[in-house]
Amino acid sequence: MPKPLFLHRPAGLYVRFRVPADLLGVVGSRFLVRPLKMVKGDRARLVAETMAVALSQSFESLRKGEGVDLKKALDAARSAGSRDLTLGEVSLPNGAVFRNVQIDTDQDARQFQAMVDEASRAIAPHVVKAPAGAVLPAKVAPKKEGLLSHQIAVHLGDLERANREKKTVLDSRHALRLFLGIVGDKPVVELNADDCRLFFDDVAHWPRNASKQAENVGLSVRDIIAKAKTASGEPPAAHTLSKHRQRLSVFINFLLDNDHLQKNPLKGIAKTSKFDTEDETGRAFTQTELDAIFEPIAFAEWSAKYPHRFWAPLIGLFTGARITEVSQLYVDDIATEHGVHGFHIRKGKPGQKLKNKSSLRFIPIAQPLLDAGFMAFVDDMRAAGQERLFPHLPNTDGNGFGRQMSRQFSTYIKARGVSDAGMGFHAFRHTMATRLDRAGVGHGTIARITGHGLSGGVLPKFYIDAPSLPERVTALGQFEAGVELPVYRPGQFAKALRVLSRPKRKTP
Structure with a gap:
């Protein structure tokens, strides 16, 4: 979970959060800074922790390709924390859920902060003692190494170390970025044929040169695809879709070779015919x-x-x-x-x-x-x-x-x-x-x-x-x-x- 850092400025007290490295390209900055509109103390620390929890949830949504306005999410969490000290429901990325948590004293605030920190680090099923009403289900957070985003990074690094053609690496990076944005940052052991089918269905709507269009700046992969489905833009060429499947297939084989998958989720999914993938290669000059x-x-x-x-x-x-x-x-x-x-x-x-x-x-x-x-x-x-x-x-x-x-x-x-x-x-x-x-x-x-x-x-x-x-x-x-x-x-x-x-x- 992001750690809040307090900043004292002439305009008042601010809180700063560091953006995870894997989301720098999506967020566009290293830090997020928002005003707290209160003096420093236990109440400010509690509001900052509430904002941190909301930001952690927002980061997870971004990794799944969902559109999130981070500043609005932070401001909403700040407002909720500023109005009263009763938390209706807070969910952590690892599945922990806090309901109707009442904060009456400074000790309650410190206990809640410690509880959130411990729950965020949970690596084995257990229950953490919490104020009245808090519930922590026994759910294990997946290790970073097992997530799709991490294995994609490892795979791209392998391609670069193997001195593959620069265009091959770029094509792989693009295809796998779309795959991650469409299926979400799930554990690789959970990848299945339906994820691949979802990818093939949605990437067929990815607009040409979508990343270069000003109106798409700040939008998630899913947002851009959703917008494209309602528009009449030109879809990707057949050979581009074929290339996306090829780069995904290479990545799946990487996962199989490194024992991250037991079976190939692409097996059994029919390929586009050779004719269909090559019918747009141009024509002769007249x-x-x-x-x-x-x-x-x-x-x-x-x-x-x-x-x-x-x-x-x-x-x-x-x-x-x-x-x-x-x-x-x-x-x-x-x-x-x-x-x-x-x-x-x-x-x-x-x-x-x-x-x-x-x-x-x-x-x-x-x-x-x-x-x-x-x-x-x-x-x-x-x-x-x-x-x-x-x-x-x-x-x-x-x-x-x-x-x-x-x-x-x-x-x-x-x-x-x-x-x-x-x-x-x-x-x-x-x-x-x-x-x-x-x-x-x-x-x-x-x-x-x-x-x-x-x-x-x-x-x-x-x-x-x-x-x-x-x-x-x-x-x-x-x-x-x-x-x-x-x-x-x-x-x-x-x-x-x-x-x-x-x-x-x-x-x-």
């Missing part, structure tokens, strides 16, 4: 959209300053590679294998990562890219001493080099009239796969180019995405972009590279 994106004057103006703006869209168009794969290329990843120039999509240099095993591949450089002067650009980057192909793209947050490129490209195509939801760099991937499929290229060959596994049916459904390098070269020769590419001039980005090579100014 020819009209490609014409608008690569309109010579507009594209030249947008791509004039940085090499990644000039080359990344062209590479995406003629490889179908993911934006992260293109943005993280090193100069050494451009190589010649068996007389064929190509891109090595791999993981080995700082900041590089792959989505899965199928992502590791060698993509031949299509002839239109060679004709546009791509190898001359690579030579310029080598001559400039650059290790990365696109050195202006940062990876400051550890989520990959593609984040800034994605934002810049999305902003550009929206200005060019490509404004449908979900349209971005990833649409090049659909464009490549769809057009090769229409050209009669086998799915196995397309998969070798785009980096898709053939099992699971993802490619035929959404990418139409083999076995040999000549087949890939031939396949890419059948890709028709329908746009005229700009031609690179050797030394075109010399100014941008000189800026990179300048020593950084020291901050005075």
Whole structure:
């Protein structure tokens, strides 16, 4: 239970309570301070203890995801304690209940304070002697280590120590925060299938970008979901819901592996079908959209300053590679294998990562890219001493080099009239796969180019995405972009590279 600390201020006597560490992000401050409106003494101590009990109950409600106005709860407890010294009913988080407690003397007040402290520390069934009317049921408070909130923190710590991708940790943190807010901070041994079903039902109403919306500041998870159920906002995408289940499943397996659970509460709960979780992965660019994106004057103006703006869209168009794969290329990843120039999509240099095993591949450089002067650009980057192909793209947050490129490209195509939801760099991937499929290229060959596994049916459904390098070269020769590419001039980005090579100014 929070301990009250008295503060003497010019305006009078105040009481301060420390906010538990696990609720700092919800409450938004380390301390709660309220005026007592009385002089210090036994009566003030009793009122402060009453406020502490009310605050303890409020903290438990917050952990369950319920909305609580902490200041109102404290003021109500202060008012109740100030009016008289008879407590109708006070419940502690561990189940202890005090009813009709009469405080007539200073000794009664001290006894009540000691009784509350002892009941709050209760770890075994017992009865504490109390003033007339007080009842303490024999109920054991769960240890902190057994609570859901504690085990979530342990699990997230394990993921960070294992150097999992930063995005994986963030996704887990978000999904498990929602899970905790929906089912409440209960002992993990009590988790069951109904808790998981409740989570799946409610999280389907979680608004997109809910945490960034000003009107949701200070609201609990349950409050935001309740509000969303009565509104007509856009629900999470199917692949987002699938990700929530995946991150919960990993956490449940953690609990099973550490003997916190005897059976898997997810077992027996049907999964969303593969089709449903992948039917919102976007579409290919239309020819009209490609014409608008690569309109010579507009594209030249947008791509004039940085090499990644000039080359990344062209590479995406003629490889179908993911934006992260293109943005993280090193100069050494451009190589010649068996007389064929190509891109090595791999993981080995700082900041590089792959989505899965199928992502590791060698993509031949299509002839239109060679004709546009791509190898001359690579030579310029080598001559400039650059290790990365696109050195202006940062990876400051550890989520990959593609984040800034994605934002810049999305902003550009929206200005060019490509404004449908979900349209971005990833649409090049659909464009490549769809057009090769229409050209009669086998799915196995397309998969070798785009980096898709053939099992699971993802490619035929959404990418139409083999076995040999000549087949890939031939396949890419059948890709028709329908746009005229700009031609690179050797030394075109010399100014941008000189800026990179300048020593950084020291901050005075």
